[in-house]
Amino acid sequence: MVDLRSDTVTRPTAAMLSAMAGATVGDDVLGDDPTVQELEEFGAELMGKDAGLFLPSGTMSNNVAIAALTRPGDEALLDWDAHSLRHECGAPAVLSGVVLRQYRSDTGIPRVSEIESAIQSETLHAPGTRLILLENTHNASGGTVIPLAVHRRIFDVARDADVSVHLDGARLFNAAVAAETAVVEYARFADTVTFCLSKGLGCPVGSVLTGNAETIDRARRLRKRFGGGLRQAGFLAAAGLYALRHHRDRLVDDHRRARVLAEHLAELSGIQVDLKSVQTNMVYFETTGSAKVWVDALAREGVACLALGEHRIRMVTHLDISDVGIDHAIEATRKIDRLLSSTGASQ
Ligand SMILES: Cc1ncc(COP(=O)(O)O)c(C=O)c1O
Incomplete structure (x- = not known):
């Protein structure tokens, strides 16, 4: 079968399996799995952030980030066809209690002026906009790439309004390769960035969330709350390290x-x-x-x-x-x- 349903259907290669089998592991919930720590540090380094967090899935990573950056009742702006809106079972509403307001995009590229005018301050009546979610590549638009200049403009708008930006970079390495731009360039224009190991990079499981130390500390606690604390996760992290070293180019x-x-x-x-x-x-x-x-x-x-x-x-x-x-x-x-x-x- 030529399986073109998704880039999530890959099986680990023999070399990846051997890296997994040879991993040094500990109990990551107790904080002593060296391979998970190495993956988190490498992920953070690639994104130019202070810290990283290994999570079981892109969905959990997005939702831990949303919870870390908002309070219940806050508003989050996201694309009308975003994965977090359409394919995460309403998790942002259920798990973080955020009000989701949608903006339109053209083939996945947000209209900056629309985002700018949608941002609102908290009043006696209105939920305040606290977060903008971006997705690059944009899955539902065909895996399209948001240009770096659009990220920069949105980040400027967000900074001026004291709003955080989360980048769902499930396929950020695809965007970076297509645009011949380093991932760190995109990551500069977001407070938190998640990327998936289990898609184009070919791992069986996993995502890495990156951000500043304080946000990632909060995210680590939220991951535990959401049931995503894993024990000898180093076996899985070893696949991630292998993929980041061998499967990006x-x-x-x-x-x-x-x-x-x-x-x-x-x-x-x-x-x-x-x-x-x-x-x-x-x-x-x-x-x-x-x-x-x-x-x-x-x-x-x-x-x-x-x-x-x-x-x-x-x-x-x-x-x-x-x-x-x-x-x-x-x-x-x-x-x-x-x-x-x-x-x-x-x-
Ligand atoms: C853009 C995007 N974000 C997040 C996810 C969620 O990833 P996971 O399936 O690991 O939960 C996907 C999955 O396809 C996706 O395409």
Whole structure:
């Protein structure tokens, strides 16, 4: 199966497994797992922050950050299609008690003036805006990259209004590779940054949250409260350290393969792809006919992808997808396109 559903489906490589097996571990809740500490320090160093915190997932990392930077009743601004709004089961509202107000974006790029005018001070009536959430790359817009200049402008606006900025950088390394910009440049314009190890970097588990020492101390306590304290987590952290050392530069291959795939898909009669949105490792496209029919037909040809709407499909490249896999996916989509258009099912 060429599994293009998500970049989260990867299995650890033999080298990663051997790094995990050889890890020196302790009890991280008791504060003595040296490999977790090494990962947290390395993550913080990469982002130019004081401290890091290893967490089981991107969802927990986002929500620990939100809780650390707000008080119940505060307002947080986030994109209308942000992962934290659409795919975290309402966690910011439930776990932090924040009021979520949405701003619009163009292919994932926030409109700075809209954010600026949305910020409000606390009054007898209004919840005060305390936090702006950004997501780079922007998943639902197709893995698009927010330009550094937009981060800078938003951070300036936030600073002037005494509002914090959290960056959901689940795929920040993809953004950095695509923009040929160091991750630390993005991180400069956020108070907290989280990045996932379990996506393009190819680890089985894990995210790292980074920020200043005081915020990360608070986040460590919140992680415990949310049930995310892990014991011999060094085995997992070793995978993260391995990935940060060996799997960052290769993201460029995932991006090249996604582009090749998208350009072939764009030639098919039953598919529409906005090639401008294909900037990293994701290819979102519309099908003229039913997305489900396409997904089922592709599965029979050994290609897995996700239907994310009646006419919307996502394919994602990652560590376990080779050029051969892409060729197979291209052949399979061509075949299904011919089949569906000959039966009229692509209409
Ligand atoms: C942009 C973004 N943020 C956060 C997450 C959450 O990560 P996790 O699945 O590890 O909870 C995802 C997951 O796909 C994501 O795409």
